[in-house]
Structures are given as C-alpha cells and as structure tokens.
Amino acid sequence: MSRSTSPEDIFTLIQGEARVILISIFIAFSQFQYGYDSAAVSGFQSMPGFLAVFGYVDPTNSLGFGIRTSVQTLIQSLLQLGGFLASVFIFKFGTRISNRRGLWAGCGFSIIAIILQMCSVQFAALYAGRLILGISNGFYLTYSATYLGEIAPTHLRGSAVGLVTFQTSFGALIGVLIDNYTTKYLSRTAYLIPLGVMLFVPVFLSIGLLFLPESPRHYVRLGSDAKAENALRILRGIKDQDQLVAEVAAIREAWILENARSENIRLIDAFRGNDLKRTVLSLCCSIGQTASGVIFFSSYSIYFYAEAGVKNEFIWVMMSLAIALTGNMGAFFVMRFVERRFLLSICSLVNAIVMFAIAGVYTRLSTGSYTAAQVLVAMGTLFTWVYGVGQGPVLWALTVELPSQRLRSKTVGLATGCNYIFAWLATYCSPYFINPTALDWGPKYCYIWGTSNLILAIWAFSVIPDVKGKSLEQITGSMIGQSKKTTDESVVAS
Numbered sequence: 001m002s003r004s005t006s007p008e009d010i011f012t013l014i015q016g017e018a019r020v021i022l023i024s025i026f027i028a029f030s031q032f033q034y035g036y037d038s039a040a041v042s043g044f045q046s047m048p049g050f051l052a053v054f055g056y057v058d059p060t061n062s063l064g065f066g067i068r069t070s071v072q073t074l075i076q077s078l079l080q081l082g083g084f085l086a087s088v089f090i091f092k093f094g095t096r097i098s099n100r101r102g103l104w105a106g107c108g109f110s111i112i113a114i115i116l117q118m119c120s121v122q123f124a125a126l127y128a129g130r131l132i133l134g135i136s137n138g139f140y141l142t143y144s145a146t147y148l149g150e151i152a153p154t155h156l157r158g159s160a161v162g163l164v165t166f167q168t169s170f171g172a173l174i175g176v177l178i179d180n181y182t183t184k185y186l187s188r189t190a191y192l193i194p195l196g197v198m199l200f201v202p203v204f205l206s207i208g209l210l211f212l213p214e215s216p217r218h219y220v221r222l223g224s225d226a227k228a229e230n231a232l233r234i235l236r237g238i239k240d241q242d243q244l245v246a247e248v249a250a251i252r253e254a255w256i257l258e259n260a261r262s263e264n265i266r267l268i269d270a271f272r273g274n275d276l277k278r279t280v281l282s283l284c285c286s287i288g289q290t291a292s293g294v295i296f297f298s299s300y301s302i303y304f305y306a307e308a309g310v311k312n313e314f315i316w317v318m319m320s321l322a323i324a325l326t327g328n329m330g331a332f333f334v335m336r337f338v339e340r341r342f343l344l345s346i347c348s349l350v351n352a353i354v355m356f357a358i359a360g361v362y363t364r365l366s367t368g369s370y371t372a373a374q375v376l377v378a379m380g381t382l383f384t385w386v387y388g389v390g391q392g393p394v395l396w397a398l399t400v401e402l403p404s405q406r407l408r409s410k411t412v413g414l415a416t417g418c419n420y421i422f423a424w425l426a427t428y429c430s431p432y433f434i435n436p437t438a439l440d441w442g443p444k445y446c447y448i449w450g451t452s453n454l455i456l457a458i459w460a461f462s463v464i465p466d467v468k469g470k471s472l473e474q475i476t477g478s479m480i481g482q483s484k485k486t487t488d489e490s491v492v493a494s
Helices: 007-016 018-044 048-054 069-096 099-118 123-151 154-182 189-197 200-211 216-221 225-236 241-259 267-271 273-291 294-307 313-337 340-364 370-401 405-434 442-463 472-493
Strands: none
Touching (some): 048 189, 069 123, 123 216, 123 225, 154 313, 216 225, 294 313, 313 340, 313 370, 340 442, 405 442
16 A cells, blocks of 8 residues: 555455455365364374274373374375375366366365265275365365455455465364364264364355356456456455456456467476566465474374373463464454565564474473473464464465466465475474484474574565565566566676
8 A cells, every 4th residue: 555554444444345355254264174174183193082993002191092103194194195186186287177166176075085084993094084185175275375366456465365374273273172072082972073073164165155256367367358347246346347347457468468478378387487486486485384383283283282291282272273363363454564575584583483492491391391381382372373473374375476377276286285295294204203202302393493484584585575565467567577677688788
C-alpha cells in the first residue's frame, strides 16, 4: 500500500475481502490433515494401545512397551516419500490437472490411506497407508498453495497462502487433543478414534469444492475470459464489470508475454533462462520449511518431550500449539505490512538462537533436570510461535509467488518434492539421533537445527527479492525485465 494503514483501514479492508478470506481458510483446510496426522501419529508412539500392536513388550519402560527405531523411521519417513512421489507426478503432469481436480485427487488418496490404516494390524498395511497418505498430502499441499496464490488479491496473497501454516498448526493441536483423551484406552480404540476423525478432512473438502470455480488464471490459460470473469465474481465478490475485464486483461497479458518466449511447456523450461532463477528460488524456499526444524518438532514433539523428561507431555504440547496459533493468526496481518525478506531473516535468526539455547542447556544439565525440562518447553513454544508468525507463511508464499505463471504448478510441485526429500531425510534420521538405544543425543540434536536456521537467515537476507505489494503479473514482468536487462548488458559488453 502506498500510505500508512490505520487499524480502521485494516478492519475495512478485511470486511471488504471477507469472501476471499473465508474461501482461503477453506482451501487451506487441506493442510489440517498434515498437521493433525503428524501430531496424532507422534502421540501413537506413546500409546499402550498402539504399542501393543506395533511395538514390543518392555518391562523397563513406564508404558510397558517400546517401539523399534526402524518402525519410528518408517512411520514418518514413508509419509514424506509419498509426498515426494506425488510431487514428481505433479511436476510431470501438473499443467494438465486443474487445482480443484488436484485437491479431489488428494481427497481420494486420503480416504484410501485412512481406511487401510484402520482396518489392519499388519505392518505392511500400516506402511502402505502411510505412503498413500503422503501422496494425498503432496496433492493437497501443491494444489492448495497454488490455488490460494492465484485467487487472492495482491495485498492478501501472502496472508492467504500463509493460512497453510495456520491450518497445519491447528490440525496438530486437535490431533494432540484427541490423542490426550484416547491414550487411556489399552485397546486399538486408542488410535482408531484419531484415525477415524481424520476422515472428516477429505469428505468436507470434496463437498465444499463442488461450489467453487477454478482460479481465474486457470480459465485464462484455457482461453476462456468469460469464465475467468465469473470466477473472479464468485471468489472475490467483484460486481464492477469494468474491474473484472481489467483484471482478466492483466492476467491474459502476462500469460501472452510468458508464452511469447516459448510456445510449448516442457520440463526443461523450468531450468532455462530467467525461469532457472525463479525455479531455484522456489525450491530453496520450499526446502527452507524443513531447514527450520518444524518437521522434526511436529513429527516427534511428544516423544521428544517424553524422552527429555518432561511430565504430562500431551498437555505441554497442546499448550505450545495453542500459543503457536496466535502467531499463525498474527501472520495474517504481519505478512501484509512487513517485507518478506526482513520477516524471514529475523524469524530464522530468532529460531537459531532458540535451538542453540535448548541444545546448550541440555549440554550442561542432565536429561531428567526439572530446569532443563522447563527450558525445553518454553523454547519449544517460542520456536513454534516464531515459525508460525514468519517462517512458515513467508516460505510458502514465496514458493508460490516466484514461479512463472505458465510453470507455476510444475515448479511448486517440484519444490514440494524437494522439500519432501529433505523432510524424509530429517524424519528418517531423527530417531537415530534422539532414541536412547541409538546415539542418544536427545535435545542436543537441536545444535543441528540451530545451524540450519542460521544458514536460512543469512540466505534469506542475501538472496530473497522484494515481491511485497506486487501482483503475480507484476512479479513476472519485473523478473522478465531483469533478465532482459542482464542479457542486453551482456551483449553490449561483448
């Protein structure tokens, strides 16, 4: 915005964009599944009812059961592998699938995966269910983020895409909440109830998507300006025909500009010319999600707290997630008024300090120390809050904003796939670092995540371009202009 914005201006702006905000919240709900599942399955590893089926009897453990490190790694890492497979498919065929159809595909895979995990006590079925659920997450993440980025007006785009982080945290909170009340059951009911509740996500999304159009940019790509105008009318409540025509014309102009450089879209196009820079930036932003350490905390928080000697770990994790939600909600406003690079750099630096603090305390104090446990809970809560207010929303927004319009679904799919590779590596290796039967680093494992956050902060400050306040078409124009300027200067120099 060109002038300073008062609280009254903000309220008026939100009121005027209520429709697109509600639609964005609904689309972002697809990420509720990822957060819910990560937290719920993390809780399963402390449930006697789950461990009696997929663990082993251990009289020395306070629960009476233990779980093998190999099982821990597969439960979480297969989820990331499934997401990677979905991303590879989307990168190959993403431009042929609309956002709504991609989300419906995610719903189908989700229902199959949940039923498979609920109906069998065999490891093969459990692992297959985890893999298929990961495929569902891959479709959900790519197509929800792309849809949000394409339907939101410029001033709301970062905040709308940032809702993905809010829904992930909200899902995690509900997952831990339900686990807390079902962990008392000693039968399979303990984990069947949390799994059954998750069916609400694909069913609710499948029905709601029937009443929404595709994004206006999708219709422009198909050459249907009339449908694009109608989509804008439905999604954003615009009634002024002149405004509708002008917005669709701007989208079409950017689309024509991009296609003038290449008539056919191929995989190699993402790595040619100016698109190479945009692809690399998008990939790095997506990988930054894992570099922040959020995958580690979301996948192993309850187990991690328990092994570190924190009592009532379910309650503490719920409190941490509830506080983190305030950061997610605050991000909706912060993202609109704070420059992306500055926000990401500061939040990454703060979380680097948080991670080093956790590791440092447990280097000096014993695992069972009450003081160390207090520090772990406090710093863990601060980490999730800072991630929610800055790192998560900014990284997701940039992943969607930076690719060119003609390659957006492919690039976002590829970026998501790269993130899933690193997330798989993190979830696969983490148990070996923190498990007492392996390296037994415990909270000292945070030294690694402190370093990765520090690298993320330096990279963000040095490399991230300024896209705040620019439409997707303006970003395309500026990036193409920069590329042309560089090319012209090279020619002159020659």
